[in-house]
Amino acid sequence: MVMRKQTRKSVCPRRDGDNTPAPLDFVSPTRFDNSYFKLVLGGHGLLPSDQVLLTGNGRQAAELVKTYAANESLFFQQFAKSMVKMGNINPLTGLKGQVRKNCRHVN
Secondary structure: OOOOHHHHHHOOOOOOOOOOOOOOOOOOOOOOOOHHHHHHHOOOOOOHHHHHHHHOOOHHHHHHHHHHHHOHHHHHHHHHHHHHHHHOOOOOOHHHOOOOOEOOEOO
């Protein structure tokens, strides 16, 4: 079942901040699978940036969405490879790097 826009709005607090988590995938929010890509293909991506994956300038992104929606095991394989690559990134630390308190401004 796809959660519609009105239902999604119902999880947002009316006041007192915006710290209520909302899953990006309402089909299987507690399971790691390829439902997210199926939702995007069906026009039910939660964020506008999700749908741009299909309509943006790059056809490569749209092809990946279609491929991952159709082939969950390929998505798992490529996700695992990506996580290994990200784990091998050497972040800048000490005087060479900076953790910003506000991403738009240098500390």
